[in-house]
Amino acid sequence: MPFFDAGDWAGKIHSGGWRAGAGGTADVREPATGQVIGSVGVATARDVDDAVTAATKAQKEWAALPYDQRAAALRRAATLIEEHAGELSDWLVREAGSGKGKAGFEASLVAAEYWTGAATVEAPYGQLLRTRAPRLSMARRVPAGVVGVISPFNFPQILSSRSVAPALATGNAVILKPDPRTAVSGGLFLAAILAEAGLPDGLVHVLPGAADVGSALVEHPGVRIISFTGSTAAGRKVGEAAGRLLKRAHLELGGNNALIVMDDVDVPAAVAAGAWGSFLHQGQICMTTGRHIVHEAIYDEYVERLAHSAAGIQVADPAATDAPLGPIIDVRQRDHVHDLVTRSTQAGARLVEGGTYEDLFYRPTVIADCSVDHPAFNEEVFGPVAPVAKFSSVEEAVELASRTEYGLSLGILTQDVMRGLALADRVPTGIVHINDQTVDDEAVAPFGGTAASGTGARFGGVEANIEAFTETQWVTMQSRIPQYPF
Structure with missing residues (x-):
């Protein structure tokens, strides 16, 4: 047998x-x-x-x-x-x-x-x-x-x-x-x-x-x-x-994890990392990149490239196709995701890509011009949604990244890794990845979060x-x- x-x-x-x-x-x-x-x-x-x-x-x-x-x-x-x-x-x-x-x-x-x-x-x-x-x-x-x-x-x-x-x-x-x-x-x-x-x-x-x-x-x-x-x-x-x-x-x-993108990055590489962090397994990961906090100097390019990446991702039955993304786990979770997207756009966030679904298949979604008042930026979505906010100073980036009840994972993308480490010291979190997105796990590394995480x-x-x-x-x-x- x-x-x-x-x-x-x-x-x-x-x-x-x-x-x-x-x-x-x-x-x-x-x-x-x-x-x-x-x-x-x-x-x-x-x-x-x-x-x-x-x-x-x-x-x-x-x-x-x-x-x-x-x-x-x-x-x-x-x-x-x-x-x-x-x-x-x-x-x-x-x-x-x-x-x-x-x-x-x-x-x-x-x-x-x-x-x-x-x-x-x-x-x-x-x-x-x-x-x-x-x-x-x-x-x-x-x-x-x-x-x-x-x-x-x-x-x-x-x-x-x-x-x-x-x-x-x-x-x-x-x-x-x-x-x-x-x-x-x-x-x-x-x-x-x-x-x-x-x-x-x-x-x-x-x-x-x-x-x-x-x-x-x-x-x-x-x-x-x-x-x-x-x-x-x-x-x-x-x-x-x-x-x-x-x-x-x-x-x-849970987590509502921030990815801070500094102005000195290779933008295409940063976008690829951010897309992976937000869309892997339909965003249904506690470490998912839930907030993209991007320097104003590269903000427009980052949003445009991220939306283009989202538009090109196939979403389909993973058993019958090679689509990288499959369904949301059930109707209740799909409706929760869509409710957060809808309320955020009604509150002033800009829907750049996605925001639609068929059955349990939710399209990878990019929402720009987000603030801490927008539900998809403020709450854990647990779906394939990438909310993006703009910052102009390190102090503003720290404030945006820290404005959450969660403290699980933080990603910082920058060519100056010591600058990234100094920035990490100012954001309460259980995990920090400098020059990587927020999703990672190894059996030999400590894992866990602080506060509501x-x-x-x-x-x-x-x-x-x-x-x-x-x-x-x-x-x-x-x-x-x-x-x-x-």
């Missing part, structure tokens, strides 16, 4: 193997065509209870294994992901509406999370501490226990694996709730990989479901860490609930991953019991 055969997983969840969910089944629909392309099981709060019980037992056994066995299992997972990247890419195209290039890029990133996870298993996990007493004093990192992961639809596999891999690497069990719109590419595919890699039964659970499943995961006392990637509004609710229960919540939320860099690299998914334990040892006066 071929790997990831639908006969194994269709209509099922993964929890102690493939089985029916207490909530029945749900269709998997292709956003480009509306066609049903599969079915998944639907979990409920009862399934969460069962998964926590099984995961708690499996976690203890997993953490007790010799480190080299755990590292070897994660290396097998990485190898399997590389071997089956084409199959994952196909699901990303059909289920998430990804263009083939974006899907291939995402599939290529996933294995790195498990290679880095294997390195995390093998890394030092504590330090010796100085002490006044005649003893050995140390701080060591120990597994938290059961980790809950809630992942979104846009980069479903990488944004699941970015938490699942380090959580497993640090000795935890995992319960993953993927977005119901991408439950296959964001969850069930990974369950099959990890089972094939030989991870113990009960260690990893994938529970597709609605918000009630996520709430049950956050509220369950047996889940000690929540790793949530999604909207700022939902993240605030997750953080509030987790805080009430005194559990950690890693929140990777989340709770800081919680992922990426061995040290950050250990910090994110373990508890600190102080241990002392001495050769004999001290003499006490009582």
Whole structure:
């Protein structure tokens, strides 16, 4: 039987193997065509209870294994992901509406999370501490226990694996709730990989479901860490609930990221970078370039070239064509995008290109002469929209870039990189790319935002991953019991 055969997983969840969910089944629909392309099981709060019980037992056994066995299992997972990247890419195209290039890029990133996870298993996990007493004093990192992961639809596999891999690497069990719109590419595919890699039964659970499943995961006392990637509004609710229960919540939320384009740039190169930052995956990325802040000396040329680039991008069914852009994920999100564009032009912004759609296919859109009062400039669009504003001084650029509740990613394009670094010091943000656009991610680099973009860099690299998914334990040892006066 071929790997990831639908006969194994269709209509099922993964929890102690493939089985029916207490909530029945749900269709998997292709956003480009509306066609049903599969079915998944639907979990409920009862399934969460069962998964926590099984995961708690499996976690203890997993953490007790010799480190080299755990590292070897994660290396097998990485190898399997590389071997089956084409199959994952196909699901990303059909289920998430990804263009083939974006899907291939995402599939290529996933294995790195498990290679880095294997390195995390093998890394030092504590330090010796100085002490006044005649003893050995140390701080060591120990597994938290059961980790809950809630992942979104846009980069479903990488944004699941970015938490699942380090959580497993640090000795935890995992319960993953993927977005119901991408439950296959964001969850069930990974369950099959990890089972094939030989991870113990009960260690990893994938529970597709609605918000009630996520709430049950956050509220369950047996889940000690929540790793949530999604909207700022939902993240605030997750953080509030987790805080009430005194559990950690890693929140990777929205962004309205600025690209500052200085007057000394190669304009065609800057435009290409800006177009990629705004239009990749239909703009449905937390790091999308949501605000182009362009020096007045090159503003008109930049806008004209950006509009020309947008007009030349094909938008179509990515499974049937080589179009780089596919559909918006659903009608609700498409209407949100169009509402922001419409209200912005009504408020005085100038529609230069796009602003139209057919079904879920939204044209790449350029809006010029934007200000902080225009909705598409002020809010996260999560669609293929490039709002452009003009600045005349560095102070004005800093003001425009900083006028947002978000603080995820910043791009600065300039020939003077030291000038760019000095500019970056003045804009609060979790990520800065000098001479690049705002969308980037590596398994070995810290990732996270500030303010409304989340709770800081919680992922990426061995040290950050250990910090994110373990508890600190102080241990002392001495050769004999001290003499006490009582």
